[in-house]
Amino acid sequence: MATLSPITANLTWADAAPDTNFWSTLAQGLLPPYVNTCRWFAGKARQQTGFAVRTVHTISLPDGDVAYLLILEAAYADGVPENYLLPISFITDHAANSLPFRLADIPDKGRIGEATLGEQPGVLIDAIYDERFRRTLFTAIYQNQTVPQPNGQLTFHRGKGLDEGDDALPSQVLPVDSSNSAMTFGDKYFMKLYRKLFRETNPEVDMVAFLTDESNFANIPAFGGSIVWKRDDTPDVTLGMVQRMVPNDKDSWAQTGDYLNDFLYAVPQRLFAIREDVFDRVELLGKRTGEMHCALYKPNADAAFAPESFTTEYREFLIKRFEDLLDRRYALLIDNYTKLDIQAQRLAWVFMEAKEMIDTFIADFRTRPFDSLRIRIHGDYHLGQVLAVSQGMNNDFVIIDFEGEPESSITERKIKHSPLKDVAGMIRSYHYAVSAKLFNSAETEGLDPDHLQRVSDRWFYLIRDTFLNAYMDTFGTPHPLFKDSSEVNFLLLIYLLEKAVYELGYEISYRPSWVKIPLKGIIDVIRDIEKIRLSDGNTIPDVPMLQTGLLQTRSV
Ligand SMILES: Nc1ncnc2c1ncn2[C@@H]1O[C@H](COP(=O)(O)OP(=O)(O)O)[C@@H](O)[C@H]1O
Numbered sequence: 001m002a003t004l005s006p007i008t009a010n011l012t013w014a015d016a017a018p019d020t021n022f023w024s025t026l027a028q029g030l031l032p033p034y035v036n037t038c039r040w041f042a043g044k045a046r047q048q049t050g051f052a053v054r055t056v057h058t059i060s061l062p063d064g065d066v067a068y069l070l071i072l073e074a075a076y077a078d079g080v081p082e083n084y085l086l087p088i089s090f091i092t093d094h095a096a097n098s099l100p101f102r103l104a105d106i107p108d109k110g111r112i113g114e115a116t117l118g119e120q121p122g123v124l125i126d127a128i129y130d131e132r133f134r135r136t137l138f139t140a141i142y143q144n145q146t147v148p149q150p151n152g153q154l155t156f157h158r159g160k161g162l163d164e165g166d167d168a169l170p171s172q173v174l175p176v177d178s179s180n181s182a183m184t185f186g187d188k189y190f191m192k193l194y195r196k197l198f199r200e201t202n203p204e205v206d207m208v209a210f211l212t213d214e215s216n217f218a219n220i221p222a223f224g225g226s227i228v229w230k231r232d233d234t235p236d237v238t239l240g241m242v243q244r245m246v247p248n249d250k251d252s253w254a255q256t257g258d259y260l261n262d263f264l265y266a267v268p269q270r271l272f273a274i275r276e277d278v279f280d281r282v283e284l285l286g287k288r289t290g291e292m293h294c295a296l297y298k299p300n301a302d303a304a305f306a307p308e309s310f311t312t313e314y315r316e317f318l319i320k321r322f323e324d325l326l327d328r329r330y331a332l333l334i335d336n337y338t339k340l341d342i343q344a345q346r347l348a349w350v351f352m353e354a355k356e357m358i359d360t361f362i363a364d365f366r367t368r369p370f371d372s373l374r375i376r377i378h379g380d381y382h383l384g385q386v387l388a389v390s391q392g393m394n395n396d397f398v399i400i401d402f403e404g405e406p407e408s409s410i411t412e413r414k415i416k417h418s419p420l421k422d423v424a425g426m427i428r429s430y431h432y433a434v435s436a437k438l439f440n441s442a443e444t445e446g447l448d449p450d451h452l453q454r455v456s457d458r459w460f461y462l463i464r465d466t467f468l469n470a471y472m473d474t475f476g477t478p479h480p481l482f483k484d485s486s487e488v489n490f491l492l493l494i495y496l497l498e499k500a501v502y503e504l505g506y507e508i509s510y511r512p513s514w515v516k517i518p519l520k521g522i523i524d525v526i527r528d529i530e531k532i533r534l535s536d537g538n539t540i541p542d543v544p545m546l547q548t549g550l551l552q553t554r555s556v
């Protein structure tokens with residue numbers, strides 16, 4: 001908890017909702033330092049100019065107390081402000097012992113700060129750690145409630161995946177650190193509260209509904225309901241979603257980490273060891289990824305999901321977005337350059353020096369003929385988005401988190417792309433997995449970094465090609481979505497580069513010690529672009545395969 005002086009106000013917590021002075025004191029005092037410690041807050045690396053509580057929704061708790069759903073605006077020196085959802089409860093010292101949960105169990109990251117309100121000392125907490133608040137949200141969904149608020153209404157919608165009789169399940173907060181907050185109910189349901197908010201419905205709800213209702217895709221959790229803030233003449237804002245809980249051993253990031261342990265232990269002995277079942281798992285994930293894209297490819301679907309070609313509009317959108325992303329990343333790198341270690345600084349230089357070449361490569365995308373198709377995709381596909389399931393599904397995978405890239409606007413997240421963007425996401429993730437393991441483990445301390453890099457690359461290329469081959473095999477020929485291997489390779493390079501450049505910002509903002517991983521990913525693509533660059537530098541007639549050449553001989 002931030003060690004700031006407690007705030008004091010004359011009002012009682014129950015009367016706080018309309019008191020703008022109180023919220024403004026909070027937004028200028030306790031909230032900024034607190035929010036800056038939260039994993040879900042994406043503005044840490046930006047120059048913040050202030051916070052403001054824009055809306056306060058009241059949630060009445062079963063014992064007569066209240067919690068509030070704050071819409072907190074974060075403003076920056078550059079760019080538009082962002083809005084975040086912050087549920088908040090006030091636990092008085094007096095009431096602390098009679099609650100259905102123990103204050104001592106709330107982790108520091110859930111404690112906003114001390115306050116004395118109406119002469120009652122206590123602590124302000126993130127309400128997800130308040131069992132009464134969690135229960136109230138779930139009951140409201142179960143009962144399809146609509147709760148009027150001074151600014152619109154909160155609509156709780158119950159989906160098909162929620163069973164009768166499940167209205168009073170014990171709940172807990174999942175200890176995962178990610179862009180949103182996760183809670184579970186009776187180990188049967190999973191609720192996600194979205195943190196960064198947009199003036200539009202969240203694409204995750206559309207995607208989950210389409211994959212369940214239109215395609216019967218079995219490898220996602222069934223839809224259990226949603227929480228939406230509705231106002232007249234303003235687009236709906238999705239605040240949360242419930243899905244069936246998938247009993248999973250771990251996500252594929254953790255599972256790949258386990259497999260990599262075996263690999264890691266062999267490295268100091270100069271052994272290159274990958275178990276056969278690692279390849280089986282990677283192949284299965286390639287197949288499930290292909291099946292997810294088949295399920296999203298419905299030639300007769302309505303406009304939101306119908307396949308589209310590589311129109312000029314899309315190309316211009318992608319180019320503009322990429323150029324903006326690059327500009328922001330170069331600026332972010334310059335601002336944070338001195339905080340990087342020497343190795344990261346070297347990689348950052350190579351990236352900055354390749355700017356012109358990258359610009360030319362992107363520009364080629366403007367005019368290059370493309371006959372491949374675009375569809376709705378997962379959008380933020382990586383190993384952490386795939387749960388490894390053993391119970392009932394026989395060591396299979398379940399794909400989650402269809403929210404898209406946290407940094408993109410919601411409108412952008414609904415734009416159709418080549419599914420190779422997801423494929424690139426997973427390839428990047430394998431690169432992350434091996435890099436994080438080999439370069440951050442005690443077992444490899446003191447080993448020659450160049451040797452480690454070679455070993456890491458070898459693992460990565462083998463796994464990447466195994467994944468790609470299994471993915472491609474899922475569709476049969478001719479491929480419904482990709483015209484030929486040259487288009488596949490060009491698109492993969494462009495999406496790999498875009499993803500790694502995106503990740504660079506993610507790491508600078510959230511995990512500065514991992515910045516080297518996406519930088520290395522960027523440099524790898526730059527090397528591939530260098531290979532295919534023609535002396536006249538204008539167009540690339542045929543794009544050869546990345547590194548190992550497996551795709552080159554494949555027909556698609
Ligand atoms: N349906 C589910 N069943 C069980 N666990 C889940 C489910 N959905 C998500 N999780 C767990 O919660 C974590 C966060 O969920 P995710 O959808 O990725 O949220 P975020 O948008 O915050 O990244 C996942 O990594 C996974 O461990």
Ligand SMILES: O=P(O)(O)O[C@H]1O[C@H](CO)[C@@H](O[C@H]2O[C@H](CO)[C@@H](O)[C@H](O)[C@H]2O)[C@H](O)[C@H]1O
Pocket residue numbers: 178179180253380382383384401404405406425428429430432433503506
């Ligand atoms: O919070 P989300 O799951 O929506 O996604 C964000 O966080 C991810 C990290 O948790 C981030 O993924 C990056 O790190 C992963 C390892 O932790 C790695 O597997 C991914 O390849 C890498 O992109 C993701 O980019 C971000 O959007």
